Amino acid sequence: FPPGCQAWRASILHFHDDPAFSERAHAWHEDGLLVVANGRVLAAGDFASLQSALPADAVVHDCRGRLIVPGFIDTHIHYPQTDMIASPAEGLLPWLETYTFPNERKFQDPAHASDVARFFLDELLRNGTTTAMVYCTVHKESVDAFFAESERRNLRMVAGKILMDRNCPDFLRDTAEGGVRDSEELIRRWHNKGRQLYAITPRFAPTSTEAQLRLSGELAAQYPDTFLQTHVAENTDEVAWVKSLFPGSRSYLDVYDSYGMMRPRAMYAHCIWLDDHDRARMRETQSAASICPTSNMFLGSGLFDFARADEAKVPLSLATDVGGGTSFSMLRTMNGVYKVARMGGTYLPALRMFYLATLGGARSMQLEGTIGNFAAGTEADFVLLDPRATPLLARRTERCDSLEELLFALALLGDDRCVAATYSAGARVHQAG
Ligand code: GUN
Numbered sequence: 001f002p003p004g005c006q007a008w009r010a011s012i013l014h015f016h017d018d019p020a021f022s023e024r025a026h027a028w029h030e031d032g033l034l035v036v037a038n039g040r041v042l043a044a045g046d047f048a049s050l051q052s053a054l055p056a057d058a059v060v061h062d063c064r065g066r067l068i069v070p071g072f073i074d075t076h077i078h079y080p081q082t083d084m085i086a087s088p089a090e091g092l093l094p095w096l097e098t099y100t101f102p103n104e105r106k107f108q109d110p111a112h113a114s115d116v117a118r119f120f121l122d123e124l125l126r127n128g129t130t131t132a133m134v135y136c137t138v139h140k141e142s143v144d145a146f147f148a149e150s151e152r153r154n155l156r157m158v159a160g161k162i163l164m165d166r167n168c169p170d171f172l173r174d175t176a177e178g179g180v181r182d183s184e185e186l187i188r189r190w191h192n193k194g195r196q197l198y199a200i201t202p203r204f205a206p207t208s209t210e211a212q213l214r215l216s217g218e219l220a221a222q223y224p225d226t227f228l229q230t231h232v233a234e235n236t237d238e239v240a241w242v243k244s245l246f247p248g249s250r251s252y253l254d255v256y257d258s259y260g261m262m263r264p265r266a267m268y269a270h271c272i273w274l275d276d277h278d279r280a281r282m283r284e285t286q287s288a289a290s291i292c293p294t295s296n297m298f299l300g301s302g303l304f305d306f307a308r309a310d311e312a313k314v315p316l317s318l319a320t321d322v323g324g325g326t327s328f329s330m331l332r333t334m335n336g337v338y339k340v341a342r343m344g345g346t347y348l349p350a351l352r353m354f355y356l357a358t359l360g361g362a363r364s365m366q367l368e369g370t371i372g373n374f375a376a377g378t379e380a381d382f383v384l385l386d387p388r389a390t391p392l393l394a395r396r397t398e399r400c401d402s403l404e405e406l407l408f409a410l411a412l413l414g415d416d417r418c419v420a421a422t423y424s425a426g427a428r429v430h431q432a433g
C-alpha cells in the first residue's frame, strides 16, 4: 500500500452478489482491515493478512468491537418532506393534498430549500446513509440548493426536479416543455459535477400530461447516463385513477413503458400492485424496484410481494420514502421490510436485508464498482456500526452465535443510535456523541 494511506480495524461485512441467488455472496472478516487512500478503497480483508502490507506511516484506526459496512443506499426519498414526516392522513391521495403539496410550495424560496437540505443531509449521515435517490420539488431552486449542499460535503447523491403539469395546485405546476427545459438545464449544471448525478423525475403518471411523459422519455433517451425516478402502483386508489386517465394502457407500469421510461438507471418506487407481465418488463429493461416498507405500512398502501419479485428476478433495492416513510434509518427500514416479507410468506435473512441496503441499491442504480461494496477502487463510503449501542442491543448481541444472528439483531433492534461514525470518500462526515 502507498505511503499516507489510512486503515480501519474492525469487523467488516460487504457483498459481491445477492445472497438470495448466490452461495458466496458476502465477505466477512471478523478481525478485518479496510485500507483507503485518496478517497478510494484499496483493500478489505483480514487484519492478519493485510497489516504487513501497510507502510510505516499508515494511520490505523482501532475500531475493534465495531462493524464496518458500506454506506447505506436509500433509493427513494423526498428531501422537501423532511419537515412533514409523521403527518396523519387516511391514505396516499389525501396525504398529498393535505400536507405534501402545501409543504412543497415553500421550496420556491432558495433560503428555505438550503436550510432543509442541510438538515436533511445531516440526518441521512447520522443514519449511515451515504447515497440516496432524492426528489426535490418542481422548483429549479430546490435542486440547486440540494446539490450545492451535497457537493460541498462531497457526497455521492442522485436528485432531480419534479415534473408535474396537471392534477396539482397551480403553485406547483410546470408545463410539459418548460419542465423538460428546466430539467435539461439542471442536467448540464449538475450531472457528473463532482459526485452529483441527475435523475429525471416525473412525480407519477397522474400529475403529468401525456405530452410531459413523452418529453421526459425523450430526455431520458437523449441523456442515457442520467437516472430516472418515479412512483408506480403504490395504492389501489392511485391505480384506479391511472386506469381512468390512461384507458388505453395495459397497466400502470405500461404507461411509463409506452413513453420509453423503462431502462437501466430507472427507479420505480413501491411496485406493490404490479402483475407478472410488469415484473418481466422490469427485469427485461433492468428497471429497478425501490421497496418502501415503512411508508407502505404508514399510508396503508399494501405489502410488497417478495416471492413474485424474486421469481421474476426484478432488480431490488430498499428505501425509506421519507416523508411517507416514518424513519430515515435504513436499519429501521430493514425491520419494516422483514415484517412485510414475513406477512407475505417470505422469510428474509438479515444478510439479504444488508445486501438490499448496500450493493442491491448500487446494482439497481448501475453503480456497482463505484459504491455499494469494498471492491478495490470503489469510493470509500462506509459506516461504523456499534452492536452495543443500547443496553438491549448489547445484551442481545453478546449472546449471538453467528453472523446471521448479529445482523438480525442489528436489523430488528437497530436505528440511528447504532451509527458510531459515517465516512464519505474516506473523510468522516458524521460522528456520534
Ligand atoms: N406518489 C406521488 N407523489 C408521492 C409522494 O410524494 N410520496 C409518495 N409516497 N407517493 C407519491
Ligand code: ZN
Residues within 6 Å of the ligand: 076, 077, 078, 231, 269, 321, 324
Ligand atoms: Zn415517494
